[in-house]
Amino acid sequence: MAQETRATRALRGAGVAFTVHAYAYDPAADSIGLAAAAALGVEPGRVFKTLMVLADGKPACVLAPSDGEVALKRVAAALGAKSAAMMPPAEAERISGYKIGGISPFGQTRRLPAVIDASAAGWDAIFLNGGQRGLQVRLAPAAAQALLAARTAPVSTRA
Template identity: 75%
Template structure:
């Protein structure tokens, strides 16, 4: 497994402290994020998933705990939109440059607005996808918020 990805290089270039955590990726899991949390021995609320959405037809990114569902109504509101829908997987891959199951909010090929669930800053550190399947980065939630220039909000369903 490559330990250097666009996501990790983005974090390094920004001077963000992080650690890498590899795990056995299970593509058949009901929830990739929850499976990652179990593999890492972490609380599922501490492992965040990256979801690509369309808010009023415009691409955006939601970063939320893998332990819960995302409210599309709250996601839309985070971007000042009336409605939000999940982006089609092929479109998400094309937009981010990452494969589904390995989409990181860091180092995407096209920068889009990001909303980060407010619980991210309550943990000492959170896990986010490191840019490939089976790789997570552990960092402070506020460092993620600042680097992503993310809106901090409640997106839980």
């Protein structure tokens, strides 16, 4: 597996400290984030999933813990929108430039508004997709927030 992706190049180019963690990707997993956490041997709450949404019809990126559910009303509020909906998978791939299961918030084809769940601040480091299936990057949540110019808000509820 190549560990150099657009995401890792974006992180390196921005001078962000991170480590790369590969794992055996299971396409049949019910939850990619939970499967990644189990494979990496880390708490599911520190592995954040990258979700592509449409807020008032405009694309945005949401980072939320893999052991929670995203509340779309909270996402809309955080983005200053009236409503938010999950982006159809084909559109998410086209807009992000990544395949489902490998969507990273870093190195996307264009910069989008982003929201990171407030729970990220409770960790010294979180895991985010590294730009391909079976690849995670570990970095400080503040570094992710700064690089993405992400808003922080309580957008997820625990399962």
